[in-house]
Amino acid sequence: MVTLCDRCGVREAKYLKASSGEKLCLNCLFNTIEDTVARTVRRFRLITSGDRVGIAVSGGKDSLVLMYLLGKLRRLGRIPKDTVLIAFSIDEGQPYSCVRRANSMDYVAKLTEEFNIEYKVFRFSELFGVTAFDIAQGLWGKGVNTHMCTICGVMRRRAMNIVGRMLNLTKIATGHNLDDEAQTVLLNVTGNDVKRFAWFGATPSNDVAEEEFIPRIKPLRFIREEEVALYAYYHGIPLMTIECPFVYNNPRYELKFTLARWERDNPNVKYSMVSFGDEVSKMVNERFKGQVKLNKCIHCGFPTSGSVCRVCELLKQAGLLERYINHIRPVNTQQGA
Numbered sequence: 001m002v003t004l005c006d007r008c009g010v011r012e013a014k015y016l017k018a019s020s021g022e023k024l025c026l027n028c029l030f031n032t033i034e035d036t037v038a039r040t041v042r043r044f045r046l047i048t049s050g051d052r053v054g055i056a057v058s059g060g061k062d063s064l065v066l067m068y069l070l071g072k073l074r075r076l077g078r079i080p081k082d083t084v085l086i087a088f089s090i091d092e093g094q095p096y097s098c099v100r101r102a103n104s105m106d107y108v109a110k111l112t113e114e115f116n117i118e119y120k121v122f123r124f125s126e127l128f129g130v131t132a133f134d135i136a137q138g139l140w141g142k143g144v145n146t147h148m149c150t151i152c153g154v155m156r157r158r159a160m161n162i163v164g165r166m167l168n169l170t171k172i173a174t175g176h177n178l179d180d181e182a183q184t185v186l187l188n189v190t191g192n193d194v195k196r197f198a199w200f201g202a203t204p205s206n207d208v209a210e211e212e213f214i215p216r217i218k219p220l221r222f223i224r225e226e227e228v229a230l231y232a233y234y235h236g237i238p239l240m241t242i243e244c245p246f247v248y249n250n251p252r253y254e255l256k257f258t259l260a261r262w263e264r265d266n267p268n269v270k271y272s273m274v275s276f277g278d279e280v281s282k283m284v285n286e287r288f289k290g291q292v293k294l295n296k297c298i299h300c301g302f303p304t305s306g307s308v309c310r311v312c313e314l315l316k317q318a319g320l321l322e323r324y325i326n327h328i329r330p331v332n333t334q335q336g337a
């Protein structure tokens with residue numbers, strides 16, 4: 001005997017949506033995913049008419065599903081039809097850079113055509129004059145034990161702002177899903193880092209969030225990772241086959257399992273954590289409103305709350321600051337900065 005879908009009552013149920021107790025067929029599951037994303041965009045005004053939205057494509061399933069969904073929702077008019085979508089990838093320049101591991105570039109090309117989305121690749125070496133690998137070598141050679149994910153993270157955040165300016169973007173959409181967001185809440189809590197919640201939330205405030213010039217939006221933040229994976233699989237979206245070897249001692253990796261355990265007892269735990277994080281984010285932003293004075297980094301000129309920005313701090317430690325400054329100087333002169 002087959003169990004029928006609780007929504008359509010016609011097709012066979014294949015997925016238990018534990019948070020609501022519904023048994024769904026794949027078709028209805030995919031509809032709920034599309035509805036949730038469209039609703040998230042509307043409710044938090046993530047995309048409004050006239051926006052130029054960059055889609056950060058790492059090559060992983062989340063960013064590809066994001067690109068597919070934004071393309072599809074725009075075509076259906078469920079996000080404003082005049083939204084400009086521009087997908088881009090950043091090559092960090094380490095042997096396991098997301099873009100290099102991705103076997104998905106043919107698929108990206110297909111999406112650009114199907115949904116009329118422009119696509120561009122930017123390299124750390126072009127943007128900074130150094131690669132993530134150079135930075136890692138510099139740091140590790142001096143016994144500074146900075147994690148590759150931190151290096152890629154700090155530099156990628158800056159790269160996105162530079163790319164955003166180059167492409168005149170009003171928003172940058174990333175593929176963060178519910179699991180990523182719940183992990184971030186846990187990391188902020190266990191790291192006793194209340195201020196970091198300023199970056200959290202559906203629409204991060206620019207007030208406290210240093211270096212976040214171009215607002216980031218996360219349309220998939222209420223979709224469980226497992227649901228993103230199912231959506232990807234059944235829509236022919238390729239899954240990344242090689243995992244980044246640096247991920248294993250990334251603190252997030254362990255949290256995945258912790259959260260999965262908690263979810264067994266409380267199917268809503270991830271949703272609860274994200275809504276908790278959103279509330280804390282509002283309070284933190286309210287509390288520090290107007291109090292954060294941004295200075296210009298004494299080396300590169302980018303806004304920072306201290307005197308030296310995170311990027312220059314990292315590059316200085318790695319002995320690469322001069323190379324970076326020499327690389328960006330002609331660009332700054334051209335822009336008249």
Ligand SMILES: [Zn+2]
Nearest residue numbers: 005008025028
């Ligand atoms: Zn159904």
Ligand SMILES: [Zn+2]
Nearest residue numbers: 297300309312
């Ligand atoms: Zn700097």
